[in-house]
Amino acid sequence: MAGLKKSKRTKDIGSPNIVLVVFLVLFVLTNIILGLWVYFANDDRNRALEAKTKADQEKTAAQNAAKLYQTLADDMRLAMGGPLTADEIAVVNQERAQILAEGGSYSKLGEKNLDAYKKVLESLRADLELDAATGKYTKTYKAEAEKAARERDEALASLTKTQKQLKEAQELFKTLAEKQDAHYADSSSKFDKQAKEVNKVYTAQSDQMTALIKKNKELQEQIDEEDQKNQKTERSYKHKLKEMEALLADKDKERPDAAAGLRDTREPHALFLDISQGKPLWDDPVGNITRVDLKAKEVTINVGSAKGVRPDLTFSVFAPSKYIATRAEKQLKGTIEVIRVLGPNTSVARVTANFDPEFPIHEGDLLFNLFWGTHVAVGGYVDVTGVPSESPSEQMRQLNDFIYLLSRQGIIVDAYLDLTDGSVKGAMTPNTRYLIRGEDIRIDAKELENKEPRAERAVAVNNGILTMRKDAIEKGIFVISAKNFATVIGYRQGGPKDQTAFRPKLPTAGSLTPGLTGGVGAVGGSPRIEAPPPMPMPMPEPKEKKDAEPKEKKDAEPKEKADPKGKG
Numbered sequence: 001m002a003g004l005k006k007s008k009r010t011k012d013i014g015s016p017n018i019v020l021v022v023f024l025v026l027f028v029l030t031n032i033i034l035g036l037w038v039y040f041a042n043d044d045r046n047r048a049l050e051a052k053t054k055a056d057q058e059k060t061a062a063q064n065a066a067k068l069y070q071t072l073a074d075d076m077r078l079a080m081g082g083p084l085t086a087d088e089i090a091v092v093n094q095e096r097a098q099i100l101a102e103g104g105s106y107s108k109l110g111e112k113n114l115d116a117y118k119k120v121l122e123s124l125r126a127d128l129e130l131d132a133a134t135g136k137y138t139k140t141y142k143a144e145a146e147k148a149a150r151e152r153d154e155a156l157a158s159l160t161k162t163q164k165q166l167k168e169a170q171e172l173f174k175t176l177a178e179k180q181d182a183h184y185a186d187s188s189s190k191f192d193k194q195a196k197e198v199n200k201v202y203t204a205q206s207d208q209m210t211a212l213i214k215k216n217k218e219l220q221e222q223i224d225e226e227d228q229k230n231q232k233t234e235r236s237y238k239h240k241l242k243e244m245e246a247l248l249a250d251k252d253k254e255r256p257d258a259a260a261g262l263r264d265t266r267e268p269h270a271l272f273l274d275i276s277q278g279k280p281l282w283d284d285p286v287g288n289i290t291r292v293d294l295k296a297k298e299v300t301i302n303v304g305s306a307k308g309v310r311p312d313l314t315f316s317v318f319a320p321s322k323y324i325a326t327r328a329e330k331q332l333k334g335t336i337e338v339i340r341v342l343g344p345n346t347s348v349a350r351v352t353a354n355f356d357p358e359f360p361i362h363e364g365d366l367l368f369n370l371f372w373g374t375h376v377a378v379g380g381y382v383d384v385t386g387v388p389s390e391s392p393s394e395q396m397r398q399l400n401d402f403i404y405l406l407s408r409q410g411i412i413v414d415a416y417l418d419l420t421d422g423s424v425k426g427a428m429t430p431n432t433r434y435l436i437r438g439e440d441i442r443i444d445a446k447e448l449e450n451k452e453p454r455a456e457r458a459v460a461v462n463n464g465i466l467t468m469r470k471d472a473i474e475k476g477i478f479v480i481s482a483k484n485f486a487t488v489i490g491y492r493q494g495g496p497k498d499q500t501a502f503r504p505k506l507p508t509a510g511s512l513t514p515g516l517t518g519g520v521g522a523v524g525g526s527p528r529i530e531a532p533p534p535m536p537m538p539m540p541e542p543k544e545k546k547d548a549e550p551k552e553k554k555d556a557e558p559k560e561k562a563d564p565k566g567k568g
Contacts, residue, residue: 068106071095072117079124081140093135096121285326285366289317290346292363297351299336301367306344308373312408313338314352314489315367319359328366333359336367370488371411375431378403378416379468380438381461382482390442392457395419399438402482409489417468422460428471435472435479440465 074092077084084092099106100118124130128137287303303309314337318328334354341347354361381395382402389395396419403413415426419441428435440462447455472479480488 064106067095068099068114068117071099072120075121075124078137079128079141081142089135285318285328285368286315286372287367288320289361289363289365289367292361294360298339299349299351299361300342301336301338301347301349302345303367304343304345304347305341308410309338309341309347310408310410311338311340312405313369313372313410315349315369316488317361317365318368319362320364320366325364326366328368331355331359333361333365336361369409371409371434371485372489373410374433375412375414375429376406376434376436377414377426377428377432377468377472377477378406378436378438380417380465380482381419381441382436382438392420392454395441415468417461417464419461421457422462422464424464424468428468428475428477430475432475432477434485435468435477436485437469437479437481438465439482 071092074084074088075096078089078092099114100121106114124137128139128141130136131138286307287301289299290302291300293299301315314335316335317333319330319333321327321329332355335352336349337352338347338349351361378399382399383389384398384402384405389398399416399419403416406413413426414432415424415428417423417438418425441458443455443458443462448459469479
């Protein structure tokens with residue numbers, strides 16, 4: 001049974017179905033095992049490849065990092081001035097360019113400090129000036145350090161020297177301060193002493209001034225009293241004079257034959273302005289001198305374009321009175337001529353005459369011009385050149401020059417005599433103040449007898465002069481000779497000889513009597529030049545030459561002067 005059972009089991013095993021099943025099972029297991037083995041084999045291989053790739057990358061990165069650090073180290077050696085071979089320098093240049101290049105081999109390195117290294121290289125280029133041709137720096141930090149060390153040593157030496165100088169200056173300042181304090185104390189003491197002396201002198205002078213003012217007041221009262229006496233005496237003399245004139249008139253009526261015999265047959269004439277007698281002709285100045293330059297012989301005056309001043313305008317110069325600043329005193333000092341007009345109230349003039357060296361022109365002297373801004377007429381031949389001529393055309397040319405000179409003086413010519421035919425050009429009007437009397441034309445008796453044109457022209461001109469003179473007499477116009485007119489306006493012709501010859505006849509002007517007032521100025525419509533209040537005491541008389549004018553002439557001056565600018 002046992003055997004039979006065993007046979008059945010073998011038969012069953014050998015069954016094709018069982019084998020197939022076993023085979024399939026084994027095949028599946030085999031495939032599974034083989035697949036697992038292949039899978040694990042491939043996985044190990046991939047892992048090995050990845051490890052190898054990573055190792056290669058790490059090796060490359062390490063090599064690049066080494067190159068980077070080597071390049072930085074070599075570049076720093078160049079910057080410090082260290083020696084490198086030509087090959088090393090070439091490598092440094094190549095690697096430096098790769099580091100600085102965008103997208104270069106070093107940009108993929110992953111070095112987190114790569115940007116900082118780039119900035120270091122760029123700063124080295126900027127500081128040390130890289131030479132692209134040689135790859136070397138033109139400067140080195142070693143040389144710069146040595147230079148800085150030298151500058152430091154020089155600065156320390158300079159500081160030591162400056163500190164020494166400062167110490168010496170402080171010592172000198174201390175010494176000078178001590179001297180200054182001593183000098184200040186000494187000066188203060190002297191100043192206080194001098195101030196006391198000055199105050200003492202000032203007090204004495206003040207007392208003296210008070211006494212002089214009191215004395216001056218007493219003298220003023222005496223002068224006023226004398227003036228009242230003189231006026232009373234003058235009125236008495238005038239009254240007696242009228243009585244005598246009335247008595248003479250009665251006598252003339254009683255003796256008509258005698259009155260006829262004593263009748264004045266002379267030609268009537270208007271008032272002549274003759275300065276040769278040294279009489280006062282004016283009282284009111286038109287300005288004064290503000291500055292004197294004796295070296296340049298120039299003066300500055302306080303009249304200008306506002307009053308119509310132009311170059312060539314002349315003035316006579318007198319000293320001001322000690323009592324009234326606008327009143328002239330003593331003889332004529334000299335004459336001036338305007339050369340430049342600087343402004344409305346300022347002009348520069350040159351000194352054309354100064355008659356007495358010991359009586360020079362000073363600041364504050366008064367300016368006079370009797371004719372400035374007036375209307376005149378000219379009758380006769382006026383020689384302005386100093387060389388008389390017989391030619392009618394030359395005489396007329398000189399007359400035209402004279403009329404031009406008048407216009408430069410601000411004088412308006414209403415009428416003049418034509419020297420070619422004796423006719424009057426223009427007319428004398430109520431505004432005409434003066435007739436400037438020229439010279440007659442010389443007449444040759446033989447030429448007149450032969451009725452030659454030259455003589456007939458001279459007769460016509462002389463008759464024209466006579467006509468203008470009679471017309472001026474009828475209209476009450478003042479008559480003045482051409483030479484006296486030139487003197488009055490301050491015009492001088494000729495050299496020192498003429499001035500010397502003129503000196504004995506220098507005119508005087510003004511009044512010594514205080515309290516008198518003047519009229520208007522020379523230019524029509526110009527305001528009066530107001531006088532300052534009288535000084536409390538007269539200044540002492542300057543040492544001057546005695547007036548050359550004889551006393552008889554002074555005594556012979558009329559007490560009442562006719563105003564040349566008054567009604568004719």
